[in-house]
Amino acid sequence: MNRIWAIIENTFKESLRQKILLLLVIFSILLIVVSIFLEPFALGEAPRILRDFSLAVSALFGVLVVIIIGSTLIHKDIEKRTIYTVITKPVRRSEIIIGKFLGLLLLIIILVCSMAVIQQLVIFFYEGSFDFSLLIAIPFLILEIMILLGILLLFSSFSSPALSAMMGIIFFIIGHASPDLKLFADQVKIPAMKYLAYGFYYIMPNLENFNLRIDLVHKLPLYPDQLLFSICYGLIYTIFLVYLAIIIFEKREFK
Amino acid sequence: MDMAIELENICRSFKNHFWQNKKQVLKDVSLEIYKGEIFGFLGPNGAGKTTTIKIITGLIRPDSGSIEIFGHPANALKVKKRIGFLPESPYFYEHLTGYEFLKISALLSNQKNYKSGILGLLEKVGLKHAVRLQLRKYSRGMLQRIGIAQALVAEPELLILDEPLTGLDPIGRKEIKDIILEQKAKGNTVFFSSHILPDAEAVCDRIGIIIDGQIIKVGELNKLLRKGLKTDEISLEDWFVKQIKRNE
Ligand SMILES: Nc1ncnc2c1ncn2[C@@H]1O[C@H](COP(=O)(O)OP(=O)(O)OP(=O)(O)O)[C@@H](O)[C@H]1O
Numbered sequence: 001m002n003r004i005w006a007i008i009e010n011t012f013k014e015s016l017r018q019k020i021l022l023l024l025v026i027f028s029i030l031l032i033v034v035s036i037f038l039e040p041f042a043l044g045e046a047p048r049i050l051r052d053f054s055l056a057v058s059a060l061f062g063v064l065v066v067i068i069i070g071s072t073l074i075h076k077d078i079e080k081r082t083i084y085t086v087i088t089k090p091v092r093r094s095e096i097i098i099g100k101f102l103g104l105l106l107l108i109i110i111l112v113c114s115m116a117v118i119q120q121l122v123i124f125f126y127e128g129s130f131d132f133s134l135l136i137a138i139p140f141l142i143l144e145i146m147i148l149l150g151i152l153l154l155f156s157s158f159s160s161p162a163l164s165a166m167m168g169i170i171f172f173i174i175g176h177a178s179p180d181l182k183l184f185a186d187q188v189k190i191p192a193m194k195y196l197a198y199g200f201y202y203i204m205p206n207l208e209n210f211n212l213r214i215d216l217v218h219k220l221p222l223y224p225d226q227l228l229f230s231i232c233y234g235l236i237y238t239i240f241l242v243y244l245a246i247i248i249f250e251k252r253e254f255k
Numbered sequence: 256m257d258m259a260i261e262l263e264n265i266c267r268s269f270k271n272h273f274w275q276n277k278k279q280v281l282k283d284v285s286l287e288i289y290k291g292e293i294f295g296f297l298g299p300n301g302a303g304k305t306t307t308i309k310i311i312t313g314l315i316r317p318d319s320g321s322i323e324i325f326g327h328p329a330n331a332l333k334v335k336k337r338i339g340f341l342p343e344s345p346y347f348y349e350h351l352t353g354y355e356f357l358k359i360s361a362l363l364s365n366q367k368n369y370k371s372g373i374l375g376l377l378e379k380v381g382l383k384h385a386v387r388l389q390l391r392k393y394s395r396g397m398l399q400r401i402g403i404a405q406a407l408v409a410e411p412e413l414l415i416l417d418e419p420l421t422g423l424d425p426i427g428r429k430e431i432k433d434i435i436l437e438q439k440a441k442g443n444t445v446f447f448s449s450h451i452l453p454d455a456e457a458v459c460d461r462i463g464i465i466i467d468g469q470i471i472k473v474g475e476l477n478k479l480l481r482k483g484l485k486t487d488e489i490s491l492e493d494w495f496v497k498q499i500k501r502n503e
């Protein structure tokens with residue numbers, strides 16, 4: 001446990017020091033705050049726009065952070081050869097992967113929660129009361145980020161940061177197009193295309209499961225069993241990805 | 256005699272690019288390092304010293320051959336607990352201070368009460384003044400020293416050092432040699448690489464010479480020297496060069 005904690009702490013601090021992070025934080029906060037000034041153009045839709053916009057910004061923020069930092073997480077250690085003194089200690093390679101996963105996740109959780117606080121403050125400033133119903137979006141955003149982080153770790157366990165980041169983006173896009181993909185698969189007539197589309201649909205993570213934005217903005221009812229399904233789905237998918245990353249990392253050489 | 260490290264018929268090749276042919280870097284390397292000795296692993300640049308050490312520490316795998324440390328497979332966790340390793344021209348997390356880096360090293364080595372040990376180590380390697388300095392502000396020699404300190408953090412029975420003396424000033428070299436000798440006095444084993452013969456001469460019980468991926472000589476230093484020095488009074492360096500030339 002001490003060993004994993006040491007890696008978590010180091011990953012956390014190392015990621016926190018990245019300059020790009022500060023840039024993203026400032027930019028995101030600015031975007032959320034600026035949304036206040038959209039009011040005159042909103043024609044009575046302001047409360048919705050405010051919610052929609054700030055939820056979208058914090059989601060995008062989380063995704064960008066995980067892709068930018070997650071894609072270099074392993075590679076930097078190998079490139080800079082800092083991994084040599086870590087991997088030759090009595091540490092399991094799985095502990096290194098898990099420690100890195102949890103270290104960056106912890107950082108992102110803290111950042112995303114801070115975004116939520118800012119979002120609430122902006123709503124309070126604007127409407128005179130908080131809207132805590134929005135907070136339920138956080139755990140689901142974090143689940144989505146966990147899946148993406150799993151994908152990034154998986155690809156960086158054997159390939160370059162550029163490829164890992166690209167795969168992260170591809171999974172993000174296809175993952176959110178999942179319902180459309182299903183629709184396409186259902187309707188397309190050419191068999192080969194149909195199987196391919198279904199194949200993609202089942203393999204790629206369905207990230208729309210974690211997108212509660214529309215439901216929250218329009219105050220639609222949320223169904224507990226559906227939410228529970230999404231939570232299990234996210235956890236299992238993540239564990240599977242991290243497990244794969246560990247298997248590949250175990251085989252890896254450090255030349 | 257008990258073995259600390261046992262390498263048997265290790266071969267390893269590398270491919271620089273996938274269209275190139277493989278280049279064999281280690282050719283049937285066999286070595287036995289006894290418990291409690293200081294072993295100097297010598298050879299010119301590119302001979303395969305670092306590659307051998309990477310295989311011993313499990314950073315890379317051999318294409319063929321076997322490796323045992325204290326009679327166990329080299330990558331077993333219980334074996335790693337007994338090893339301290341200094342990589343060649345080491346790089347560490349730049350944002351950490353000397354103390355923080357040793358703390359992580361201690362935690363990774365399952366050391367619980369590390370605090371006093373770390374401060375003692377930092378003093379021993381002459382970095383007491385740099386405890387709170389970030390590693391990116393360390394000089395080359397200071398990095399080498401902190402590298403030795405992290406290798407010693409778990410009081411290992413076997414110390415593997417890849418060129419521990421490069422980048423150090425004469426005082427530093429002396430200090431590191433003293434640390435190596437002190438390890439031996441404690442009954443520990445030290446395996447280190449170098450291309451500088453006098454360094455080995457000062458501390459080693461035995462040396463092994465690797466040239467172009469092949470071990471050409473292993474033995475007690477003074478015995479090897481006597482053979483070379485029999486005919487004329489050449490220096491150690493000359494003898495070394497002669498050994499290398501003979502193998503080309
Ligand atoms: N990752 C690698 N890919 C391809 N070739 C490599 C790799 N690592 C080492 N080599 C080659 O293997 C040979 C031995 O390298 P090695 O680093 O083991 O030498 P060395 O004895 O440690 O030399 P030095 O004294 O310069 O440190 C060299 O010819 C080198 O080019």
Ligand SMILES: [Mg+2]
Binds near residue numbers: 305306343
């Ligand atoms: Mg070397």
